[in-house]
Amino acid sequence: MKVGDTLTGTVIGIKPYGIFVELPNDLVGLVHISELKSGYVDNIYQQVAIGQEVTVQIIDIDEYSKKVSFSMRSLASKGQPLANYHRFSRHRYRTGFDPLRDQLPKWIAEGIKRLTEQQKGQES
Numbered sequence: 001m002k003v004g005d006t007l008t009g010t011v012i013g014i015k016p017y018g019i020f021v022e023l024p025n026d027l028v029g030l031v032h033i034s035e036l037k038s039g040y041v042d043n044i045y046q047q048v049a050i051g052q053e054v055t056v057q058i059i060d061i062d063e064y065s066k067k068v069s070f071s072m073r074s075l076a077s078k079g080q081p082l083a084n085y086h087r088f089s090r091h092r093y094r095t096g097f098d099p100l101r102d103q104l105p106k107w108i109a110e111g112i113k114r115l116t117e118q119q120k121g122q123e124s
Contacts, residue, residue, distance in 0.1 A: 001027075003058050006075065011052045019048055021056055021070055029068030031056060037073050 001007075009029075013020035018032040031054075033041050041047060048054065056070035 001058065001061075003061060005058045006055060007058070008053060008055050009070075011048050011050055011054060014045060014048060014050060016044060019044070019054075021054060027068060029056070029058075029070045031070045031072055035059065035069070035071035035073050038076060 007023055009021040009023040011019050012022045012028065016033075018030050019036070020028055020030055022028045033044055036044065036047055054072060055075060056072055057074045058068060059071045059074065060069035062068075
C-alpha cells in the first residue's frame with residue numbers, strides 16, 4: 001500500500017470534520033471534509049452514510065503514527081469549478097500578456113525620453 005493507490009472501503013464513522021473509512025485489511029483512515037468533494041460541503045451527514053461503500057485514494061501515510069489519509073475528491077472525474085480568488089482580475093477576458101505587449105513600445109519611448117531629458121539636465 002502506497003500513496004496514490006485507489007481502494008474500496010466501508011464508512012464506519014462520520015464526524016463534522018470528516019469520515020472514517022475501513023479497508024478490507026482492517027486499516028482505518030480518515031477522509032477529511034475538504035477531501036470529500038470539490039467545493040463546499042454544507043452537511044457531511046447528507047453526503048455519506050455509515051455502511052456505505054466508497055472508493056478512496058491514499059494521499060498520505062504517517063509512518064510514525066500509522067495514520068492514513070484518504071481522498072474522494074481526487075478521484076472525481078471533473079471537479080467543481082473553484083471560486084475566483086482574485087476578485088478584481090479579468091479572468092473572463094483571457095488576455096494573457098497581450099496588454100503588456102501592446103504597451104511595451106510606449107513605455108520604452110517614455111523611458112528613452114526621460115533618460116534623454118536627464119542627460120541634458122546633467123550637461124547644463
